[in-house]
Amino acid sequence: MDTKIKLAINWAGACGGCDVSILDLAEKLLDVVELADIVYWPVALDFKRSDLIRMEPHSIDIGLFNGAVRTSEQLEDALLLRERCKIMVAFGSCASFGGIPGLANCFTSEEILRTVYQDTASTNNPQQIQPTPSVEVNGKMLTLPEFFPAVQALNQVVDVDYFLPGCPPPFERVLDLVTLVKNYREGANLPPAGTTLALDKALCFECPRQQRMSQQLSIPEIHRPHEIFIDPDKCFLEQGLICMGPATRGGCGFTCIQANMPCRGCFGPVQDMFDQGAEAISAIGSLLGDNDDYKPQQLIPKIARDLKDPLGTFYRFTLAQAILSRKVIDT
Structure with a gap:
């Protein structure tokens, strides 16, 4: 088959590392170019949002x-790309689970803007001006995207048709x-x-x-x-280091573990979790x-003190999709 497929790539609320991971393909990018024509990738090529708007529904093969x-x-x-793509891929942890930006759900949008x-020490804003979706300046209406209450x-x-997790993949x-x-x-x-x-x-199943690991892990x-x-040879949990490996999908190549750091959970939950x-x-x-002398009444308060950031530890990448996914103010 000589016809190339049409491929679109879009960057939303993220750091840009996912786009870099595509460039990290290096010479393998030539394989992509052989298979596909990139019809939309505004961060890397000269495409405008108006180009995407003009495309017909289902005219893009993979987004x-x-x-x-x-x-x-x-x-x-997201709505534009979904309408125009036959296959939609959530690329990276932020698209797949909300990612690190999802931790902003611990605060209301008003708290974040304030x-x-x-409130920051370096801010010089005596009039306390905050961005709004629209404002009139010199007779012209200027607009900004609306800042939603949650990620x-x-x-x-x-x-979404497929998920490709990782921070970045x-x-x-x-x-x-x-x-x-x-x-x-x-x-x-x-x-x-x-x-x-x-x-x-x-991840534990492929962890080197x-x-x-000890038979009786504690x-x-x-x-x-x-x-x-x-x-570098001992299970992180046995050393008292919180590792998200037991609750994180494998396939990342255990890069963090090879760097002698515990898993942070960027590949998200295992299937059916x-x-x-x-x-x-x-x-x-x-x-x-300690299996021989377990005293929860003494241990649990100490653990709570030692675990400095429970939310960032256990929900670093998935808070947006958690059972309790955001801060809500009862009005």
Whole structure:
């Protein structure tokens, strides 16, 4: 088949690392160019939003959407791309689960704007002006995107066909996406809609340290990584370091673990997990204490003190899709 597929790439509420991960393909980018014509990628090529608006529904074969949805502009982009793409891919942790931007759901939009435009030490704003969706200046109406009350993942606003997690997606998983593009072009069978392009097992199953883990694993106390010398051959949990591996999908190539740092959970929950953070708390909580002398009345207060950032630890990437996903003010 000589006809290339049409590929679109869009950047929403994210840091830009997902776009860089595509560039990290290096010479493999030539494989992408051979398979697909990139018809929309405004961060890297000279495309405008008006170009996307002019495209017909279903005229794009595959769309990659990276970033969470926090503003009206990002929602419009998601709706536009979904209408024009036959296949929609949530690319990266922010699109897949809300990602680190989702931690902003701990605060109301009013609190965020007040902090940024009034309360920070470096802010000089005596009139306490905050951005608004529209304002008239010299007889002309200027507009900004609306700042929504909460961060949402892509599948919370549009239907998503495939998920490619990671912060950012690692080289090997991006190659899986290239294979999907190739299979689509050749008319081969594709994975079922809703598939995550990663392993269906927890990271612990492929962790190189799991074979050296103690039979009776216990966590007598909690440490932060800078507080101890981390044994590069020993399970992080056995060393009192919170590792999200038991509740995180594998397939990342355990890059963090190879750098002697515990998993932070960027690949999101294992299939059929209802809430990644709750699952991790349950799994790790069951290991707390010395098996020979477990005194929860003494241990739990100490653990609570030692665990400095529970929300950022257990919901770093998935708060937007958690059971309790945002701060709500009862009015």
